[in-house]
Amino acid sequence: MTKPLRIGIDIRDLQIARTGTKTYLEELCIxxxxxxxxxxxxxxxxxxxxxxSGNNKIFKMFGHFRYQxxxxxxxxxxATLNQIDILFCTDNVVPYxxxxxxxxxxxxxxxxxxxPEHFNKLWLKLIIGTAIPGAKRSPIVITPSIFxxxxxxxxxxIPIEKMPVIxxxxxSLHIVEKKESLVKGKYILHVGIMNKRKNIPALxxxxxxxxxxxxxxxxxxxxxxxxxxxxSDDYNEIHRTVEDSGFKxxxxxxGYLSDEDLAGLYRSxxxxxxxxxxxxxxxxxxxxxxxxxxxxxxxxxSLPEVxxxxxxxxxxxxxxxxxxxIQMVLQDEGLRKDLINKGIERLKYFSWEKAAxxxxxxxxKIR
Numbered sequence: 605m606t607k608p609l610r611i612g613i614d615i616r617d618l619q620i621a622r623t624g625t626k627t628y629l630e631e632l633c634i635x636x637x638x639x640x641x642x643x644x645x646x647x648x649x650x651x652x653x654x655x656x657s658g659n660n661k662i663f664k665m666f667g668h669f670r671y672q673x674x675x676x677x678x679x680x681x682x683a684t685l686n687q688i689d690i691l692f693c694t695d696n697v698v699p700y701x702x703x704x705x706x707x708x709x710x711x712x713x714x715x716x717x718x719x720p721e722h723f724n725k726l727w728l729k730l731i732i733g734t735a736i737p738g739a740k741r742s743p744i745v746i747t748p749s750i751f752x753x754x755x756x757x758x759x760x761x762i763p764i765e766k767m768p769v770i771x772x773x774x775x776s777l778h779i780v781e782k783k784e785s786l787v788k789g790k791y792i793l794h795v796g797i798m799n800k801r802k803n804i805p806a807l808x809x810x811x812x813x814x815x816x817x818x819x820x821x822x823x824x825x826x827x828x829x830x831x832x833x834x835x836s837d838d839y840n841e842i843h844r845t846v847e848d849s850g851f852k853x854x855x856x857x858x859g860y861l862s863d864e865d866l867a868g869l870y871r872s873x874x875x876x877x878x879x880x881x882x883x884x885x886x887x888x889x890x891x892x893x894x895x896x897x898x899x900x901x902x903x904x905x906s907l908p909e910v911x912x913x914x915x916x917x918x919x920x921x922x923x924x925x926x927x928x929x930i931q932m933v934l935q936d937e938g939l940r941k942d943l944i945n946k947g948i949e950r951l952k953y954f955s956w957e958k959a960a961x962x963x964x965x966x967x968x969k970i971r
Contacts, residue, residue, distance in 0.1 A: 609708040609971050611636075612647045612688035612705070614679060617695045619655045622829070623797050625712065627775050629694045632963070633954040634776070635745065644964065651683045653708050657934045668727060672734065690967050698738040706970055710746040711767075713884025715801070717759035722800060736760055743970040746963070748772050748885035749906040768966050771910075773865065774890035775957040783864045785872035787856055791823040791871035792930065794895070795866065795888045796880070798830045802837045803879040803902070803920050805845040810879075810926035823854045825869060827861055850855055853863060870895035875933050875940075878907065879920045883897060886910050890954050893947035898933050898940045900926075912953075914946035 613636065618629055636646045651674055655669045675697050683691045684703040691698065698707035716723065716732055739745045739760070743920065745767045747753040753767045789889075798804050804826065811824045830839050846855050861869070870876075876892035878901040888912050892899045901907040903917035916939075918923045918929040933940055 605821060606643075608643055608645045608646045609967060610695050611967060612648065612649055612683045612686060612691045612762045615648045615650050616655070616696070618650070619803070620657055620778065621695075624885065625695060626886055628710070628712070628772060628948035631776060632960055635956055635960040639960075645687050647682075647688060649679060651678065652886060657955075661687040664692065668730060668894065675734065676701070687933060689971055690921070692963075692967075693772055693899065696739075697737045699744055700738050702741065707742045708744055708746060708967070708970075709735070709742055710748075711735075711739065711752070711770045713749055713752050714755035714759050714880075715791060715882065715884075716835070718755065718882060719781060719801065733764075744768060746770055749909050751906040752884040755803060767789050768962075770888055770962045770966070771884060771954050772885050772890070772961050773954045773959055774951070775888060782866040782871075785868040786858065786865055787823065787825050787869060787872070789823060790821055790874055791825045791856070791872075793825050793827070793869060793876050794878065794893075795827040795870075795876075795891070796878075797828045798826065798838060798842060800841075801880060801882050803839070803881050804838065804918060805841050806881045806923045806926060807924035808842070808845045808849055808855060810930060812851060813857065813924065813927040814930055814934070815849075815851050815854065817927075819934065822874075822934075823856060823935055825856045827858045827866060827869060829860045830857070868893075870897065873897055875900060875930070877926070878902065879926060880905075880907065881919075881920055883907055889915065890951060893951040896948065898931050898943035899947055900933065910954075911968070912946075912950050916943060939959065 615629060615633060617625060656663045676699055680699045680701055680703055683705050688705045691705050693847045694710040696709055696711055698709045712953060716728060718768050720728055739762060745762055747756060747767045747769050750769055753769055757764050758760060794807060797801055815822060830842060846852055875898040878889060880902055882908050886907050889899055889901060899911060899915045900916055902920035904920060908917060916929050920926040
């Protein structure tokens with residue numbers, strides 16, 4: 605009888621992740637913890653020391669050192685002591701040294717290479733200096749989309765055939781309770797951390813144009829934290845655009861929300877609009893499908909790949925085009941229904957159960 609495949613999963617990132625990377629790890633852990641299959645044994649590795657998340661530069665620097673110590677020392681020790689066969693890390697970096705186990709990282713995107721100006725130079729050097737060598741020593745590197753895989757290959761030269769694409773899924777409905785929306789009336793919804801890449805000022809400018817086109821009761825709801833990191837901070841531009849819009853009271857910033865509150869907003873929105881300039885996948889697109897919303901996305905990067913024929917696309921660099929597409933959906937009930945129905949069908953291609961099974965199949969190939 606073949607002995608069970610012993611899979612170690614680095615879950616340290618659950619302490620600090622807040623966006624799609626948290627959903628990715630959280631959803632897979634739920635499935636793996638509940639999987640009843642004698643072929644696999646799962647081990648979930650975490651640090652006992654809380655991770656610092658403040659803004660003190662000295663503590664942050666020490667935090668970077670702790671991260672590298674965890675990845676290159678603590679995690680290999682835990683994997684070795686537990687006789688792990690495969691060590692799975694969903695935050696780009698795997699240990700460089702292998703002591704009887706194989707490593708599998710997830711590269712969600714190529715942002716480090718595409719927009720290095722959005723990251724601290726020292727931190728970026730440390731991450732790239734450990735992530736790329738570790739990935740090249742790994743038998744496979746998981747990517748979430750064909751677009752992401754091509755970009756990662758372009759910048760790292762990791763062979764395409766070594767990077768299987770495993771699509772992600774939406775946040776599971778079973779973990780949220782039904783709750784009324786925090787916002788009443790008609791509103792356009794966007795969900796995601798608000799940094800430069802998310803292109804929020806363009807959405808606000810489009811909203812201004814729509815408001816002026818006989819939509820006095822319409823509001824714009826922006827869910828997520830405005831990122832105040834030195835290099836990707838878009839706070840000043842977002843604030844200035846809101847002030848210049850003349851509709852400050854109709855633009856609602858909710859901050860980071862619980863799953864329950866977020867679900868309530870999805871259920872009552874008119875549509876979901878995603879003007880991002882760059883996405884490795886785009887989980888909110890699937891979440892909007894899940895809540896039966898018309899979905900509008902940028903016509904670039906991975907978003908058309910994920911949305912397929914179920915999304916209406918626009919040029920994210922042209923706020924007039926964004927406004928025109930939103931206006932089309934507002935005015936055309938047939939278009940709204942068509943997008944909703946296509947979204948329901950499109951969603952059938954994506955689930956965390958499928959992602960988990962695909963991962964296990966890839967693990968089996970390299971055991």
